[in-house]
Amino acid sequence: MPSKYEVCFADEIPAGGRRIVDAAGRSIGVFNIDNRFYAVRNSCPHKGAPLCLGVVEGYVTGERPGEFTFEREGEILRCPWHGWEFDLKTGESVFNPHKVWVRSYQVSVETEARVLATAEAEAADPGIETYAVSVETVEGRERPVLYVHV
């Protein structure tokens, strides 16, 4: 059973933003992609780099030399050291999704003790836990707080 750790007020991480927190003795990066939150461990499975300090960009594809297309803007985290790419929504690496991945964590947005939005699973691979909640579903006057479940 994972424990819940407070990250910050949800509105403190704007869309495209991130915050790195310590929870349960590990460093975790929480990212806002289009007002949905995702959390992954701040440690690259390759060499232990502080992964969440990397660049967040799109998934670059190209069908023939000289062609570059950006897809899924803002969803790919590139390690600050050796450049390995990870899908922030699943934790899976781009080059070998099923063998190389970074641990991802459930995130929830809540006001006081009342859970207004429950986690929703998005991962295609059931072996990898990924959850996302929308901040827009939060009602009430209380300022919503972001939690990561570790």
Place this chain on the structure above:
Amino acid sequence: MNTVASMKPRKFPIIDTDVHHYNARKSDLFPYMTRFNAERFADYGYGVQNSFAFNGGSRGRRVDVVDEKNPAPDSVGAAAYDVEDTRRRLLDGNSIDLAILTGGPGQICSTMMDLDYASAICRAFNDYSLEHWVAKDARFRYALHINSSDPAGAAAEIDRLGGHPAVCAAMLGCGAQRPFGHRFYHPIYEACVRNGLAVAMHFGAEGAGTNPPPSAAGYPSYYIENRQLRPSFYAVHVVSFVFEGVFDKFPTLKLGMLEGGFAWLAPLMWKMDLDWKGLRRQTPWVKNLPSETVKSHIRFATQPMEEPDDPNALKHIIDWIDGRRTLMFSTDYPHWDWDDPAMTLAGYPEDLRRRVFCENAIETFGLTLPSMSQAA
């Protein structure tokens, strides 16, 4: 005794043989230049376009090291080369006992048409480095920047600063107008021997300026292709040093090859040895088996270390090249493809690790550890 042991978790010091430093601003070099050269440098910089403007990470550096939000106003393209940051993050953060600063613009200067301007930049960079980096921390050592296209001028610079206690080598690139074993360059090695310095070689500027293209088939399109060519950059010089008889002429000379990896070396040594057996009479001044000459005189920095799927493959390669003698650890900090000392050769025997992390570099570059004198 127990207290000291518990304070020192490692059984040997770490020597990092390839750490890049730079001037953050062009103006950092002005005080060490004549007025005319300072004006030229301000207006035109190096005046040579590196053949590889592209790189990895953030403009070649680790993204977590580069502060893109605060680039120096007249930055030469290196926003985060900062001596305090390097001391804290690299030396303190990784418990590195000695780091050889390798810069640097020496390779690109060696491809300039104006030899005097090129040598002036090297001199300025050397003076700047000694004053603003080496003098700031007893753990820094320095590889002197020289204009290798002007061997007499390079020798003069080696004589000017080779006696500085932190200077441990003179630097060559891999791009050159001739393979570096050629007698054209011997005044450089003579000066190194005279001053008790090693030669360090670090790729850079292949295909730039006056240098020939970076491959026998011209210019590749992509940065990732250029990286795959690196073993060929180094191989041509290994072969040249061996068969031009450089080490027979300068028996105390040591050559450290930095950032070329080492996985390519074994087949080259096998081929040289086999060919030498049949062709020895064409280069009779080469007295020893080429692989023996390599193992006696040339050392290879570990980064960027190959990562074969089967980790045992790496063990074989290290055995084949007698890595216990020939390898030296390096990080290549602050570049994006750096190797973390904590992750390098972890699990290898202590004896090998001690040679690679410490003793081989001490022997190659004639280093003295600051901790050695303090420990007493």
